[in-house]
Amino acid sequence: MEQEERPYKSDDGSMCAPLQVQAPDISKQQCQGQQQEHEQEQDHVSTIDPALLPVNWPRHVKYLVDYEYHPAIDPAVLDLVQGRRRKKSERQDQDQSTILQAEEERCEEESAYDEIPIGHAIPGPVRSLSTSSLTTSSTASLAPPPPYEIRLITSPPHHPVLGSFGLFATEALRPGRHLLDYISLVVPDAFADPESDHTLYLSNDLNLDASVHGNHGRFVNDFRGIRSHKEGPNVGWDLYRDAETGQIRMGCKVLKKIRRGKEILCTYGKAYWKSRGIAVKGSEWEDGWDTDLDDWSSEEEGIVGEFP
């Protein structure tokens, strides 16, 4: 897909990356069929103990605790996105013109890299478990549960992805909170799978593809058909550079208060829906969708559930 069809920056400059996903009219039967198919597939090779995988995690998807990088990524670009900056002497370009061209490209890439806001990576729920040397049962109890979970959507009847999965808050989520990172395989444009339902543009002509490698981020549905256009998404995708490692990551930030039990929803962007023949009203990003830090009160702490 062309770069311009993948607008990850909204009109007002805030980041809002569209996921490139399949057509929205999935019937329940189709989804169940897909699920059975997936279950028949062999488990995807994973370094994670199956007992530690999140509830409802699809067996065909490898749970990732950190990005995996496609081998075709240019080494200089890989250094940038992973936060390493090689010294000139370490670069092994062939001849003088290639060196000059590579140097120019590197400068451009580095200045783009420097413009990415700095953030702080948060460890995912499975990361802390998998990196522990303790036994499965004891490590599981040590890991703080994440404030979200993957749920099969069975209601309301008008939900557009009924029979499929979504990500739901298990506690009240405060606006501005960095909830999780979209972890996946990082793939150069030239190798991007146009059929993938779980891609998101990262930077430097690289895409995130969580179709068969990912984390909880791959379950965030689009808000359309679930929340009104005025309400908009309750989370947004924010590109940032980890202060500690320099790695470029895609964070998911809470825009509006999310009560316990409510679905976590982003916007896939107009281009996504357009490419599937669906017109979406309004702007790519509406003013009212910005983070509302005031949408919170101390009452939200503690009692945050709603009767179903």
Ligand SMILES: C[S@@+](CC[C@H](N)C(=O)[O-])C[C@H]1O[C@@H](n2cnc3c(N)ncnc32)[C@H](O)[C@@H]1O
């Ligand atoms: C990135 S995945 C989201 C998680 C997905 N529900 C799952 O179980 O893997 C994208 C898929 O969800 C569907 N989807 C997400 N939000 C939607 C919405 N608001 N309306 C229709 N389909 C949606 C897409 O059609 C696509 O199949």
